[in-house]
Amino acid sequence: MTSIDQANFDGPGPDEVYREFLGKGAFKLQKCGGCGKFQFFPRQMCSHCGALDLSWEDAAGTGEVYSVSLVNRRPEKGGPFNVVMITLAEGPRMMSRVDNIAHEDVKIGMPVKARIVEEGAFPFVVFDPA
Amino acid sequence: MANPQRGSTAIVGAATAGFKGVPGRSSVDLAGECALKALAEAGLTIQDVDGLFVCLPDDTLSGLTMSEYFGIRPKFTDNNRTGGSAFLTHTEIATLALNAGLIDVALICYGSNQRSSTGKLMSSARPFEYESVYNPIFPATSYALSAARYMSEYGATEEQFAEVAVSARKWANLNPEAAMQGPLTVEDCMSSRMVSSPLKVRDCCLVTDGGAAVVMVRADRAKDMPQKPVYLLGSAAATKHRNISTMDDFTVTAAVESGKRAHENAGTKPSDMDVVEIYDAFTINTILYLEDLGFVKKGEAPAFIADGNIDPGGTLPVNTNGGGLSCNHPGMYGMFTIVEAVRQLRGEGGERQVKGAELALAHGSGGVLSSPVTNIFGTEATL
Numbered sequence: 001m002t003s004i005d006q007a008n009f010d011g012p013g014p015d016e017v018y019r020e021f022l023g024k025g026a027f028k029l030q031k032c033g034g035c036g037k038f039q040f041f042p043r044q045m046c047s048h049c050g051a052l053d054l055s056w057e058d059a060a061g062t063g064e065v066y067s068v069s070l071v072n073r074r075p076e077k078g079g080p081f082n083v084v085m086i087t088l089a090e091g092p093r094m095m096s097r098v099d100n101i102a103h104e105d106v107k108i109g110m111p112v113k114a115r116i117v118e119e120g121a122f123p124f125v126v127f128d129p130a
Numbered sequence: 131m132a133n134p135q136r137g138s139t140a141i142v143g144a145a146t147a148g149f150k151g152v153p154g155r156s157s158v159d160l161a162g163e164c165a166l167k168a169l170a171e172a173g174l175t176i177q178d179v180d181g182l183f184v185c186l187p188d189d190t191l192s193g194l195t196m197s198e199y200f201g202i203r204p205k206f207t208d209n210n211r212t213g214g215s216a217f218l219t220h221t222e223i224a225t226l227a228l229n230a231g232l233i234d235v236a237l238i239c240y241g242s243n244q245r246s247s248t249g250k251l252m253s254s255a256r257p258f259e260y261e262s263v264y265n266p267i268f269p270a271t272s273y274a275l276s277a278a279r280y281m282s283e284y285g286a287t288e289e290q291f292a293e294v295a296v297s298a299r300k301w302a303n304l305n306p307e308a309a310m311q312g313p314l315t316v317e318d319c320m321s322s323r324m325v326s327s328p329l330k331v332r333d334c335c336l337v338t339d340g341g342a343a344v345v346m347v348r349a350d351r352a353k354d355m356p357q358k359p360v361y362l363l364g365s366a367a368a369t370k371h372r373n374i375s376t377m378d379d380f381t382v383t384a385a386v387e388s389g390k391r392a393h394e395n396a397g398t399k400p401s402d403m404d405v406v407e408i409y410d411a412f413t414i415n416t417i418l419y420l421e422d423l424g425f426v427k428k429g430e431a432p433a434f435i436a437d438g439n440i441d442p443g444g445t446l447p448v449n450t451n452g453g454g455l456s457c458n459h460p461g462m463y464g465m466f467t468i469v470e471a472v473r474q475l476r477g478e479g480g481e482r483q484v485k486g487a488e489l490a491l492a493h494g495s496g497g498v499l500s501s502p503v504t505n506i507f508g509t510e511a512t513l
Contacts (some may be wrong), residue, residue, distance in 0.1 A: 069329075072327075077444055085380070094375060
């Protein structure tokens with residue numbers, strides 16, 4: 001029989017910690033001490049190997065557009081806008097958007113750089129062309 | 131070696147209703163109507179049901195809701211929520227429960243009045259904040275991101291995607307029950323309104339009302355019932371994510387696993403199938419699932435479809451009722467893949483009947499390409 005240290009489950013959950021870092025201007029990702037892989041979204045265990053030994057590491061903030069869709073929106077509301085999937089340099093993928101470029105110019109394979117914005121209830125990550 | 135459950139249970143009653151709209155009637159009414167019709171077809175009554183399997187889009191306790199509505203006390207109630215594929219898991223669990231002697235008559239039912247009540251796709255899915263802040267349309271943008279990646283990797287075109295919708299319409303035009311009929315060309319699809327690029331309105335399933343039900347019993351009993359039994363030969367499920375952003379490869383679904391295991395259980399292979407019914411929420415579904423289920427190699431489905439292979443009279447009849455793209459889509463279409471497989475194997479397809487159909491594959495999809503479930507059905511000749 002094995003037991004799991006309760007300390008793994010104490011304190012704020014991973015979503016909360018992730019957002020607190022963003023609020024301080026740091027984009028961090030969880031890295032597994034067991035298998036060495038990074039993951040996104042934050043969880044309290046490694047989604048690759050199940051280990052609990054996770055650390056928060058600064059993300060390089062670089063990545064590449066894996067896929068892009070222009071969501072239709074009426075012209076009077078601003079017209080179509082991009083939603084992208086970004087493959088981060090560390091490996092995980094995240095949904096986001098690319099700013100500071102015409103929406104229709106966002107292309108698969110384009111290198112991008114992360115930036116933290118605060119637009120709603122909590123900060124989140126968007127990207128600019130690198 | 132085939133699974134010992136192979137052919138041990140059969141569908142002995144099946145019914146559908148309401149694709150063209152039922153204003154003033156609830157989701158429960160629709161599920162109830164289909165249940166009563168399916169039971170009547172099997173020579174059974176609602177009081178015979180001791181295993182109830184149900185999933186309603188807007189009611190997380192729908193198993194209890196339907197028991198209460200029918201006034202029955204099932205020994206086993208299953209309200210699993212793997213999304214639109216839930217019903218294809220129901221046939222698998224019902225088989226296990228029937229063979230364990232836990233139940234004797236399984237009723238699987240579904241109903242949704244989403245078109246009449248809201249006019250929009252109904253979903254009970256929890257919003258995912260790591261996506262929702264970017265304002266994707268759920269679920270269209272999820273599928274669009276898969277489609278865009280697929281086109282980029284395999285050089286597929288939007289016109290080829292449109293061919294999926296055109297083929298579905300050709301089948302729907304042979305099905306009097308289909309909600310959408312009439313001519314549809316690639317040009318019509320290409321000029322339809324963009325929803326979330328590269329997917330346009332005609333790449334997206336309909337928003338309709340509709341219900342369906344099937345009744346399952348053990349094979350020994352099925353032989354003596356009024357309808358030609360349709361046997362469940364194999365079933366398998368696979369779940370690999372909930373949200374599109376955690377899908378590992380946007381061009382490969384877990385149908386690779388569900389299809390392989392379902393065929394192992396059934397002792398069949400893709401080329402044995404006479405009819406294929408796939409949950410086509412979007413045109414990308416038909417493309418990915420035909421590949422992942424092993425009918426064609428990865429990257430080859432668009433050309434295969436554009437060549438007319440899945441059309442009426444083609445080499446591989448797919449979505450013979452018109453699919454979610456042209457027949458009906460009340461929100462959880464998986465149930466209709468089962469019913470259409472049953473109708474084809476009973477020879478009840480009318481103008482759309484695939485001659486001599488003995489083996490049918492029904493494939494459900496849940497979430498956003500997340501939780502596929504594959505059922506393989508056969509006639510008595512395939513036992």
